[in-house]
Amino acid sequence: MDKRLARIRCDICGQLVTTGVAVPAAFVRPAVMELILKQHPHWNDQCHICLTDLNRYRGDYVQQSLEQERGELSVLEQQVVESLRQHEILAENVNEKYDEQTTFGERTADAVASFGGSWKFIILFATVLSTWITINSIAILSRPFDPYPYILLNLVLSCLATIQAPVIMMSQNRQESKDRLRAEHDYRVNLKAELEIRHLHSKLDLLLTHQWQRLLEIQQLQTDLLEEIANRGVQKT
Ligand SMILES: [Zn+2]
Incomplete structure (x- = not known):
């Protein structure tokens, strides 16, 4: 049997996909893995995920961390305003x-x-x-x-x-x-x-x-995506 025709079941959406687009759980980044486990607790190291689902979760993760960051920034802004309001300026003549x-x-x-x-x-x-x-x-x-x-x-x-x-x-x-x-x-x-x-x-x-680490995680995801795109280009030619 042709190896590219072998089919694997995606444990997220339940569809049968070719091995080329099924990713083993071991290759999924821990941060993304956490997000998947929140929605699919049964998912484990032996399972697979199709690229469509993986990319969806990656997008969700990036969006979530950006929103969290914005939240943290607004909290910081609030603290600055609060401290300005509370302890005014002490300098006086x-x-x-x-x-x-x-x-x-x-x-x-x-x-x-x-x-x-x-x-x-x-x-x-x-x-x-x-x-x-x-x-x-x-x-x-x-x-x-x-x-x-x-x-x-x-x-x-x-x-x-x-x-x-x-x-x-x-x-x-x-x-x-x-x-x-x-x-x-x-x-x-x-x-x-x-x-x-x-x-x-x-x-x-x-x-x-905090934020530096999150940026690095996002960058890792981008690198993964780029690698996949490059691999797909190689397979097509
Ligand atoms: Zn799937």
Whole structure:
């Protein structure tokens, strides 16, 4: 009997087909096999499948995995939107926020401290001192209001120093608590960045392992189909 006329029963559709178009179960890719077993649980390693049925299942498999992928992508998109909605942006201007909470006295202390630590203050102070000394030295022969050794000037300077010291300390305390607030904020931003990076890592892992593998499976199926087409061309000639 001619080998090409030998007929084998396809275990899926039950039709008798020639050996050329019947594929043994061992040659079916595991991914496609799974799909066939879902609909035909009795199908096993000894069975055969005709090419028409096999190609139908291959098409189903490719379509199914593409749909699944689209589903996964939309889930990812949802997660991104959700995370954007939930944990908004943490970055904010601490200075502005802190300035909103300050009282009038604290703001005055800041202004006094920053004026006291400027060249403007030093120049002004030097001018006032030299004017005071000059007036009282020139007018020394007539009637100076604060004669040498300028005791009134000493009193004024002592008072100024007494007031300036606590004002500067107040301002320093405020600066310190501002720094603490800033450090806390920095920590929160860093933590969020770390979490986002971890998030990104898991997304990349999904892309690299999961989808890459699926693409490879689809490519294998395509290679199988191409081989079959090539074989058919050889048989015809
Ligand atoms: Zn069949």
